[in-house]
Amino acid sequence: MIERMSQIPELAVNQHSIPGYTFESATHSPSSGDEWWRRSVIYQIYPRSFRDTTGNGIGDLPGITRELHRVASLGIDAIWLSPFFASPQKDAGYDVSDYRAVDPLFGTLEDFDNMITEADRLGVKILVDIVPNHCSDEHTLFKAARAAAPGSAARNMFIFRDGQGENGQLPPNNWQSHFGGSAWTRITEADGTEGQYYLHLFDSSQPDFNWDNPAVGDEFESVLRFWLDRGAGGFRVDVAHALVKEPELPNWGGTADGAPTPGFPFSEAPMFGRPAVHDVYRRWRAVCAEYDGERVLCAEANVHPIEAMADWVRPDEMHQSFNFPFLHTGWDAAALKAIITRSLRAFDAVGAPSTWVLSNHDVPRHATRLGAPVPAPRPGDGLGPDDKQPDMQLGLARAKAATLMMLGLPGGAYLFQGEELGLGDNTQLPHELRQDPSYARTGGERLGRDGCRVPLPWSTGGESLGFNDSGAGWLPQPAGWAELSREAQESDPDSTLAFYRETLALRRGRELGLGNLNWLVNEAYPELLGFENSGILVLMNLGRLPVPLPTGTVLVASSATAITVDSDSGVPLLAPDSTVWVSLEGSTPTA
Ligand code: NOJ
Numbered sequence: 062m063i064e065r066m067s068q069i070p071e072l073a074v075n076q077h078s079i080p081g082y083t084f085e086s087a088t089h090s091p092s093s094g095d096e097w098w099r100r101s102v103i104y105q106i107y108p109r110s111f112r113d114t115t116g117n118g119i120g121d122l123p124g125i126t127r128e129l130h131r132v133a134s135l136g137i138d139a140i141w142l143s144p145f146f147a148s149p150q151k152d153a154g155y156d157v158s159d160y161r162a163v164d165p166l167f168g169t170l171e172d173f174d175n176m177i178t179e180a181d182r183l184g185v186k187i188l189v190d191i192v193p194n195h196c197s198d199e200h201t202l203f204k205a206a207r208a209a210a211p212g213s214a215a216r217n218m219f220i221f222r223d224g225q226g227e228n229g230q231l232p233p234n235n236w237q238s239h240f241g242g243s244a245w246t247r248i249t250e251a252d253g254t255e256g257q258y259y260l261h262l263f264d265s266s267q268p269d270f271n272w273d274n275p276a277v278g279d280e281f282e283s284v285l286r287f288w289l290d291r292g293a294g295g296f297r298v299d300v301a302h303a304l305v306k307e308p309e310l311p312n313w314g315g316t317a318d319g320a321p322t323p324g325f326p327f328s329e330a331p332m333f334g335r336p337a338v339h340d341v342y343r344r345w346r347a348v349c350a351e352y353d354g355e356r357v358l359c360a361e362a363n364v365h366p367i368e369a370m371a372d373w374v375r376p377d378e379m380h381q382s383f384n385f386p387f388l389h390t391g392w393d394a395a396a397l398k399a400i401i402t403r404s405l406r407a408f409d410a411v412g413a414p415s416t417w418v419l420s421n422h423d424v425p426r427h428a429t430r431l432g433a434p435v436p437a438p439r440p441g442d443g444l445g446p447d448d449k450q451p452d453m454q455l456g457l458a459r460a461k462a463a464t465l466m467m468l469g470l471p472g473g474a475y476l477f478q479g480e481e482l483g484l485g486d487n488t489q490l491p492h493e494l495r496q497d498p499s500y501a502r503t504g505g506e507r508l509g510r511d512g513c514r515v516p517l518p519w520s521t522g523g524e525s526l527g528f529n530d531s532g533a534g535w536l537p538q539p540a541g542w543a544e545l546s547r548e549a550q551e552s553d554p555d556s557t558l559a560f561y562r563e564t565l566a567l568r569r570g571r572e573l574g575l576g577n578l579n580w581l582v583n584e585a586y587p588e589l590l591g592f593e594n595s596g597i598l599v600l601m602n603l604g605r606l607p608v609p610l611p612t613g614t615v616l617v618a619s620s621a622t623a624i625t626v627d628s629d630s631g632v633p634l635l636a637p638d639s640t641v642w643v644s645l646e647g648s649t650p651t652a
Pocket residue numbers: 152155192263299300361422423
C-alpha cells in the first residue's frame with residue numbers, strides 16, 4: 062500500500078533494499094569548450110503575444126523591455142525573439158517586407174535599442190529571428206521582380222519559371238507548399254498577360270529567394286551586420302535547410318515538410334539540405350566571429366535523420382540546431398532514450414552541443430500535447446473545439462515531468478514563453494478567428510498553430526488578464542487562465558513558476574549543461590527513464606506503476622505528489638507521470 066506525502070522527504074534509504082539499478086557505460090563525453098551556448102537555456106519570446114503596452118491587442122517591444130527582468134529572473138541566458146520586422150503579417154511576421162525595420166505594430170528601432178540596453182543590464186542576450194528562405198511579396202525586391210521582365214536581374218533575386226503546358230497553365234513542377242496547395246503562384250505580367258510562376262515553399266505571400274544569386278547572399282550579410290551592430294546576440298535561422306534548391310527543380314514525391322516518406326529519402330529532396338546551403342552558414346559564422354561576445358547562430362533545420370542535422374553545426378557553421386526529433390518523441394521511455402542517445406552521439410561527433418526543446422510557436426504546447434488523446438488527430442497541428450479535449454491535469458503533470466527530464470540533459474535547452482506558467486493551448490478557438498495561413502490554404506483541414514500562440518496572462522483580473530490595459534487580444538485566452546497567470550504564481554512556492562525557477566537555478570549551479578550523461582537502468586521498470594549527469598540522478602516515470610527510488614537526496618520533483626512511500630517497506634517510490642532529481646552526493650554509483 063502506498064501512502065501519499067505532500068512534502069518531499071530527504072531520502073536515506075539503504076541502497077541494498079532497492080532492487081536492480083545499474084549504470085550503462087557513458088554514452089556522452091562533453092564536446093570541447095565551455096562557451097555559453099554549449100550549456101545555454103534560451104527562452105523564446107513570441108512578441109505579438111508577450112505583453113502589449115499600446116492596447117491594440119498585439120504585444121510589442123516596449124512590453125518586452127518592461128517585463129524582461131521577470132524572464133531574466135527565471136535564470137535564462139538568452140532570448141530568441143520571433144520576428145518583429147516590418148511585415149504584412151500574413152504568417153505572423155515570417156513574411157518580412159523590410160529586414161531593417163521594426164513593424165509599427167511592435168514599435169520602433171529605438172524600442173529595439175532600448176530593449177537591448179535593458180537586456181545588457183540584465184545579462185541576457187537577444188537572438189534575432191532571421192528569415193532568409195523567403196520574404197514577403199510586399200518586399201521592395203519582390204515588387205521590383207514582379208514588375209520587371211522575365212530573365213531580368215530583378216527577377217533573378219527570386220525563383221521565377223515558365224509554366225508547363227501549351228499556355229504555361231501548369232506549374233513548373235509538382236512541389237507542394239508547406240501550408241498546403243501548390244508551391245507555385247502565377248503572376249500577371251506588366252503587359253497584362255498571364256506570366257511566369259514564382260516559387261514559395263510556404264504561403265503565396267512568401268516568395269523564396271534565389272540563393273544561387275550572389276546578390277542574395279550579399280544582401281543577407283548586410284542584414285546580419287545591421288542587427289549585430291545594434292547588439293543582437295546572434296540569430297535563430299528560419300527554415301535553415303531550404304535556402305538552396307537543385308537548379309533544375311526536379312519533381313519530388315516526398316512531403317512538403319520533408320517528413321520521412323517511403324521511396325523519397327530526405328537526402329535526395331531537391332529543396333532541402335543541398336550541399337551549397339552550408340557555404341551560406343560558413344560565411345555567416347565568419348561574420349559573427351568578427352563581433353565580440355560570442356554571437357551565435359541556431360538552425361531551424363528540420364532535417365532527417367538527426368545524424369544529418371549535425372551537418373548544420375559543424376565547427377565552421379552554426380553553433381546550435383533545434384532538436385525536432387526530440388520534441389516529436391511521445392510519452393515513451395525507450396523512444397526518448399534512443400533519440401537522446403542518438404542526438405548526443407550525432408552532435409558530439411561534430412563537437413557541438415545537442416539542444417532540447419518541448420514547445421514553440423509551431424506545435425501544440427507540451428502541456429496540451431501530453432494530455433491529448435493519442436494519437437493526436439492532426440500531428441503538429443492544434444486541437445479545435447470539435448476534437449476530443451486534452452486532460453489538462455495529466456498534461457501539466459507530464460509536461461513538468463518532461464521539462465525536469467529535459468533540463469537535466471547536457472547541452473542547450475529552449476523554453477517557450479508561458480510554459481513556465483504551465484500554459485496549454487487554447488483548444489476552443491472559434492474557427493472564424495484562426496489566422497494561421499495553413500488553415501485557409503487547406504480549406505480548414507488543418508487547424509494550424511494559433512492555439513499555442515495566445516496572449517500571455519499576467520494578472521488574475523482584467524479582460525485580457527494583464528496582457529494589456531484595453532482588454533483587446535489578437536486571439537482570445539482560454540477559460541481558467543487567471544489562476545495560471547504570473548500574478549497568481551509569483552509568490553506561491555508550489556507553483557509551476559517556482560518549479561521552473563528552482564530547476565533552472567540547480568541546472569546552472571551544477572553546470573548540468575556541460576555535464577556527461579550515463580544511462581541508469583532498472584530492468585524491472587522498463588518505463589523508467591533514468592540517467593546520471595554531474596552527480597545528479599534524473600529519474601522519470603513514464604509507466605503506470607510507482608518505481609522504487611535509489612539512495613540519495615531529492616533536489617527537485619515535478620510535483621508535490623511525485624514521491625510516495627510504500628507503507629509496508631518504507632521504500633520511497635516515484636509516482637507515475639513524475640520526474641525527480643536525486644543527488645548522489647555521499648553515495649557511490651555502482652557500475
Ligand atoms: C518556421 C517558423 O517557425 C514558422 O512559424 C513559419 O511559418 C515558417 N518557418 C515559415 O517562415
